[in-house]
Amino acid sequence: MIDFLQNTLDGLALGSSYALLAVGFTLIFGVLRRANLSFGPAIMVGCYAAVWLSLRHAVAMPALFAAVVLGSVAAGLYVERLSFAPHRKGSAIAAMVASFALWMQLEELATLLLPQHIYPFPPLLDAGPLAFGPLVLRKEAILLMATAVAVCAGLRFLLYRTRFGVAVRALIDDPTAAELTGINVSRVFLLVFALASAIGGVAGFLIVATHEQVTPMLGMWSTLKGLLAMMLGGLGSLPGAVVGGVVLGLLEAHSQWYLGPQLRDLVAYLLLFVLLALRPPWMNTQSAS
Amino acid sequence: MLVVNDLVTSYGKIEALKGVSLEVNEGSITCLLGPNGAGKTTLMMTIAGVLKPRRGSVRFNGEEIGGLRPDRVVGRGIALVPENRLVFPSMTVLDNLHAGAYQRSDSFEADVERMFTRFPRLRERAAQQAGTLSGGEQQMLAVARALMSRPKLLLMDEPSLGLAPLVVEEIFDIIAQLHRDGTTIFLVEQNAHMALRVAKHFFLMEQGKVTFSGDPGSLAEDEVIRRAYLGSKA
Numbered sequence: 451m452i453d454f455l456q457n458t459l460d461g462l463a464l465g466s467s468y469a470l471l472a473v474g475f476t477l478i479f480g481v482l483r484r485a486n487l488s489f490g491p492a493i494m495v496g497c498y499a500a501v502w503l504s505l506r507h508a509v510a511m512p513a514l515f516a517a518v519v520l521g522s523v524a525a526g527l528y529v530e531r532l533s534f535a536p537h538r539k540g541s542a543i544a545a546m547v548a549s550f551a552l553w554m555q556l557e558e559l560a561t562l563l564l565p566q567h568i569y570p571f572p573p574l575l576d577a578g579p580l581a582f583g584p585l586v587l588r589k590e591a592i593l594l595m596a597t598a599v600a601v602c603a604g605l606r607f608l609l610y611r612t613r614f615g616v617a618v619r620a621l622i623d624d625p626t627a628a629e630l631t632g633i634n635v636s637r638v639f640l641l642v643f644a645l646a647s648a649i650g651g652v653a654g655f656l657i658v659a660t661h662e663q664v665t666p667m668l669g670m671w672s673t674l675k676g677l678l679a680m681m682l683g684g685l686g687s688l689p690g691a692v693v694g695g696v697v698l699g700l701l702e703a704h705s706q707w708y709l710g711p712q713l714r715d716l717v718a719y720l721l722l723f724v725l726l727a728l729r730p731p732w733m734n735t736q737s738a739s
Numbered sequence: 740m741l742v743v744n745d746l747v748t749s750y751g752k753i754e755a756l757k758g759v760s761l762e763v764n765e766g767s768i769t770c771l772l773g774p775n776g777a778g779k780t781t782l783m784m785t786i787a788g789v790l791k792p793r794r795g796s797v798r799f800n801g802e803e804i805g806g807l808r809p810d811r812v813v814g815r816g817i818a819l820v821p822e823n824r825l826v827f828p829s830m831t832v833l834d835n836l837h838a839g840a841y842q843r844s845d846s847f848e849a850d851v852e853r854m855f856t857r858f859p860r861l862r863e864r865a866a867q868q869a870g871t872l873s874g875g876e877q878q879m880l881a882v883a884r885a886l887m888s889r890p891k892l893l894l895m896d897e898p899s900l901g902l903a904p905l906v907v908e909e910i911f912d913i914i915a916q917l918h919r920d921g922t923t924i925f926l927v928e929q930n931a932h933m934a935l936r937v938a939k940h941f942f943l944m945e946q947g948k949v950t951f952s953g954d955p956g957s958l959a960e961d962e963v964i965r966r967a968y969l970g971s972k973a
Binding site: 613616617619620622623624626627628629630631633634635683 | 787788789790808809810813814817819821825826828829830834837838839841884885888951
């Protein structure tokens with residue numbers, strides 16, 4: 451029972467990071483109806499920018515945080531301008547392939563700049579997990595969960611209580627009608643990309659600060675987890691992305707404990723396979739068209 | 740007010756507009772009739788800036804607006820009620836109206852109230868998702884949303900499409916009412932009978948060209964209807 455609770459707790463923390471990645475991924479997918487494969491690599495660029503900075507100067511944690519987020523946003527906007535802006539009304543596949551090309555480019559850039567495979571990332575908080583009776587939880591995990599809740603609440607406010615939110619939801623519903631009501635569509639796209647990349651950057655910062663290391667694999671890993679969580683949550687729904695992220699985290703934590711690390715990822719993919727085969731009504735398989 | 744001159748718009752190599760010229764006078768209701776595929780919607784979308792013209796000009800109050808981005812066209816004072824209404828289905832009726840006022844920096848709450856007074860059924864459904872409204876209600880919402888930008892010229896693309904006859908009557912009453920209140924309206928319609936009742940002037944369009952222009956009395960209605968549905972070659 452203790453094991454189960456401990457796994458659940460770990461799964462929630464892991465799931466919070468997946469939920470953040472999925473929310474960023476879904477924001478772009480929902481608004482553009484395009485999968486941005488460079489979503490993770492842009493976050494990786496942000497983390498590399500922070501590492502690059504920390505290797506040269508003694509920088510405080512807030513500055514590292516800013517470097518990750520700003521680096522992710524800059525890389526995200528670069529991806530938008532090159533991969534998505536030219537294909538806004540064109541083929542979704544062309545945009546996706548272009549974003550794949552930029553993924554390769556960003557990964558190459560990172561490894562040219564910092565050629566080692568692994569770089570240390572300074573720890574965020576002083577060591578020592580918190581104990582709750584027999585259960586233990588790292589402070590980073592608590593921060594991760596709190597951040598996920600705060601980001602979701604903030605995003606909800608932004609989408610449902612502001613003028614920008616009206617524009618974003620209008621674009622998700624009907625891009626042509628959004629243009630006709632006077633919304634500057636390409637500017638909103640750019641802002642959505644910036645927002646999604648910033649959320650991804652926040653997630654990336656917390657993830658690398660928890661692992662205390664950065665590798666070029668972070669890019670692929672982030673895209674994969676964001677995509678997987680989004681698909682589990684029903685393709686294109688933001689609340690779904692949060693649920694998908696948490697479910698994915700719980701699934702991984704439990705299957706790692708009961709089945710071992712080799713089978714951990716298999717369980718998530720198996721679930722995705724079953725869901726895609728059965729297509730329950732909440733899986734919105736039409737939203738890509 | 741609106742002067743379209745020799746406008747050409749194409750989809751790839753296919754020219755949908757082959758040099759369209761027409762004029763809409765301030766304060767009028769002008770109607771554009773024609774069979775399916777004549778290019779009526781293409782013309783509306785080109786004026787609204789969604790499609791880019793290949794050649795020709797669109798002048799609005801003397802200024803060239805051809806090829807401007809759609810949000811800029813809205814900024815100049817032209818709003819399009821698109822074919823099939825295109826309300827934002829997952830947004831509430833109220834949010835749809837707010838989206839219509841997207842470019843306005845002044846307070847528009849008074850206008851929301853005016854829309855609710857003009858369309859009482861929208862007030863009843865203010866908090867409802869627009870996708871759950873009936874076709875007629877969605878058409879009213881699409882009109883109200885367009886009016887929220889306070890346009891000088893209202894473009895309407897087939898507002899009667901897919902609506903029951905009684906609802907069509909209601910929509911045309913609204914159009915006549917808007918006209919009495921001083922809105923200039925440029926209307927695309929398949930329902931020639933209803934359109935000729937409200938229009939002050941009409942154009943016939945066939946195969947990407949304007950083939951007739953006149954007042955409702957200047958061509959026998961059955962002839963208009965025949966050409967509007969079938970084209971002059973039929």
